[in-house]
Amino acid sequence: MSALLEIRDLATHFASATGTVKAVDGVSFDVNAGEIVGLVGESGSGKTITGFSILGLIDAPGRIVAGSIKLEGRELVGLSQGELRKLRGKRIAMVFQDPSTALNPVLSIGEQMRMALAAHESVSRAAADERARDLLARVGIPEPAKRLDAYPHQLSGGMRQRVAIAIALLNRPSLIVCDEPTTALDVSIQAQILAEMRDLARDFGTALIWISHDLATVSALASRLIVMYAGRIVEDGPIGAILRSPRHPYTRGLLDSLPSMAAPGQELRQIPGSMPSLANLPPGCAFAPRCTHADAACNAAPPERRDGERGWRCHHPLIAVPA
Amino acid sequence: MLGFVIQRFLQAIAVMLVISVLVFVGVYGIGNPIDVVISPDATQQIREAAIRAYGFDQPLWIQYRDFLLRLLSGDFGRSFIFNMPVLELIFSRLPATLELTLAAVVGATLLGVPLGMYAGYKPDSAFARIVMTVSVLGFSVPTFWIGLVLIFAFAVQLGWLPAGGRGPTAMLFGVEWSFLTREGLTHLLLPALNLSLFKFAMMVRLARAGTREAILSDVVRFARAAGESETTILRRHVLRLIAIPIVTVFGLEFGSTLAFAVVTETIFSWPGVGKLIIDSISLLDRPVMVAYLMLVAFLFIMINFLVDIAYAALDPRLRAGAKR
Numbered sequence: 001m002s003a004l005l006e007i008r009d010l011a012t013h014f015a016s017a018t019g020t021v022k023a024v025d026g027v028s029f030d031v032n033a034g035e036i037v038g039l040v041g042e043s044g045s046g047k048t049i050t051g052f053s054i055l056g057l058i059d060a061p062g063r064i065v066a067g068s069i070k071l072e073g074r075e076l077v078g079l080s081q082g083e084l085r086k087l088r089g090k091r092i093a094m095v096f097q098d099p100s101t102a103l104n105p106v107l108s109i110g111e112q113m114r115m116a117l118a119a120h121e122s123v124s125r126a127a128a129d130e131r132a133r134d135l136l137a138r139v140g141i142p143e144p145a146k147r148l149d150a151y152p153h154q155l156s157g158g159m160r161q162r163v164a165i166a167i168a169l170l171n172r173p174s175l176i177v178c179d180e181p182t183t184a185l186d187v188s189i190q191a192q193i194l195a196e197m198r199d200l201a202r203d204f205g206t207a208l209i210w211i212s213h214d215l216a217t218v219s220a221l222a223s224r225l226i227v228m229y230a231g232r233i234v235e236d237g238p239i240g241a242i243l244r245s246p247r248h249p250y251t252r253g254l255l256d257s258l259p260s261m262a263a264p265g266q267e268l269r270q271i272p273g274s275m276p277s278l279a280n281l282p283p284g285c286a287f288a289p290r291c292t293h294a295d296a297a298c299n300a301a302p303p304e305r306r307d308g309e310r311g312w313r314c315h316h317p318l319i320a321v322p323a
Numbered sequence: 324m325l326g327f328v329i330q331r332f333l334q335a336i337a338v339m340l341v342i343s344v345l346v347f348v349g350v351y352g353i354g355n356p357i358d359v360v361i362s363p364d365a366t367q368q369i370r371e372a373a374i375r376a377y378g379f380d381q382p383l384w385i386q387y388r389d390f391l392l393r394l395l396s397g398d399f400g401r402s403f404i405f406n407m408p409v410l411e412l413i414f415s416r417l418p419a420t421l422e423l424t425l426a427a428v429v430g431a432t433l434l435g436v437p438l439g440m441y442a443g444y445k446p447d448s449a450f451a452r453i454v455m456t457v458s459v460l461g462f463s464v465p466t467f468w469i470g471l472v473l474i475f476a477f478a479v480q481l482g483w484l485p486a487g488g489r490g491p492t493a494m495l496f497g498v499e500w501s502f503l504t505r506e507g508l509t510h511l512l513l514p515a516l517n518l519s520l521f522k523f524a525m526m527v528r529l530a531r532a533g534t535r536e537a538i539l540s541d542v543v544r545f546a547r548a549a550g551e552s553e554t555t556i557l558r559r560h561v562l563r564l565i566a567i568p569i570v571t572v573f574g575l576e577f578g579s580t581l582a583f584a585v586v587t588e589t590i591f592s593w594p595g596v597g598k599l600i601i602d603s604i605s606l607l608d609r610p611v612m613v614a615y616l617m618l619v620a621f622l623f624i625m626i627n628f629l630v631d632i633a634y635a636a637l638d639p640r641l642r643a644g645a646k647r
Contacts, residue, residue: 055548059539089550102545106563106638115559116549151639167549 003030004207005175010067012053019279023049025231036208038222040215044275046231047211051177055094056084090120093168097180099160103152109163110148116167135166140196158189175207194221215254227251230275230286237310247317250287335624342620346613347387356607360403400610409614418498419489420595424580426515431522432573439530461524470517470590485510487592514591522576533565566637574630582619
């Protein structure tokens, strides 16, 4: 059986005055139907641009320059905006980081939900409201009938994000790209939303790509993890295995900088330095300048190595692998 | 809402009182109008009788007090020049200016906003560049010059449209309007076009700037991610997001054009209030000046009030009693 989403060698570049910014550079991964995949990395690692590329929402000067994105066997790269528009919201949806900026402040919740529905089918107002109410109830909004007439500013941050999730689910897409949907929320609300998203994805049979810089939230949700650094995937595999024994020094660094991994009273470890400019990447491994294991070999790009379900790109993986 | 209206009403009275003092003192300072009121060969007795009759011999504050007392009974006085009640005089001229202003401001908005939105949506297209060039012209070329060029081109050379005047009018709600007759409309077209160019340029720039900002917002991204079409996004999302500054400028422009359309009215011999106020200033027709300026202040208060109500209609966050 082929995967729901197959991305092969995706490259999304941005033309800029200082050179081409390779925001996403040769990314390949699959997402199976109903699967929750975590996509982690720090700011600028290309995780959000990967998400936008899947929806065909790359604005100029950005462009998908190479690679293939297949959804349910259909190639998305090269589709016209009109064709993509029909897929967006219908087969692939997206939830954004900050619900207070994603919802239109001057339109009622009901109106925004009706518009999202009307983008794909003509339904009567009564039928649209009915579906909107049902979904608001499903995402845990009390008194959904009343909320249809409410405006975003009358809802709390958590409620707004639930509305955004309801809009994403409206047309029952097979895949939702979630771009740090809990980052802007209180910790207690985060946990609720995480649990609800997991249940909703299961009930609707929807696959999720959960983009985050926070390994802790991803590990509570995803079954598989993809770690990106400077536009490339540096490690991927089942989440348990990666958390137990990361192979890439960058993944190790991310894990070590989690507060929960440090012993009480001990200083948090951090990854020294910062990510190189995407317009001017070093020729070999992009992480080498910050890596304690780096040596001369790292001046050449590390090839992708695979071992069963796990994959990594490093000349010096953290544990010995059978040759 | 009622509280808001009452509060605004009290504010309006205070503002009108302050304005009346400023206007009265200012106009008083321009000079003694007695010489324009009576004929130059009048005897000294007639002259002094006239001064007493108009109250010009009284100190300023008594003149102002008498003016206020008359105002309370709705009497703005009589024009020295036209020898008719000032309000009647102004209201006989106001409809001409009103229809000219409405045609100019509404036309500029209906045309400028969509074109500006297009220019903001596709800033690099050839059409957007043409629109922006026209808007620069609208800003920088003086109104009177464009008016003369319009007359020269369309009235003198081509002979398509009349060069001035209101043309035949028709009665509606007891007032004469030009736009109700076919020929009146042709008279209205050139001055309205002349007057609207600057407003058109402003609306284009406002709509363009707002659209450029809104199109990059998460609201638009999220709407796109939901599969909404670009037309829907522009019409339902972007237009609503940029509406507030447009309504603000619409109100301000409407008020100031209504009050001071004088250049265009002069060029096109449009018998509106702009010409009236200029004439009354040069002839020291005090009651007309005072009444007119107070009317302008009142118009601005009303326009601001309506604009505030429009804000609440356009943005739920600004509605009274809106709570988190």
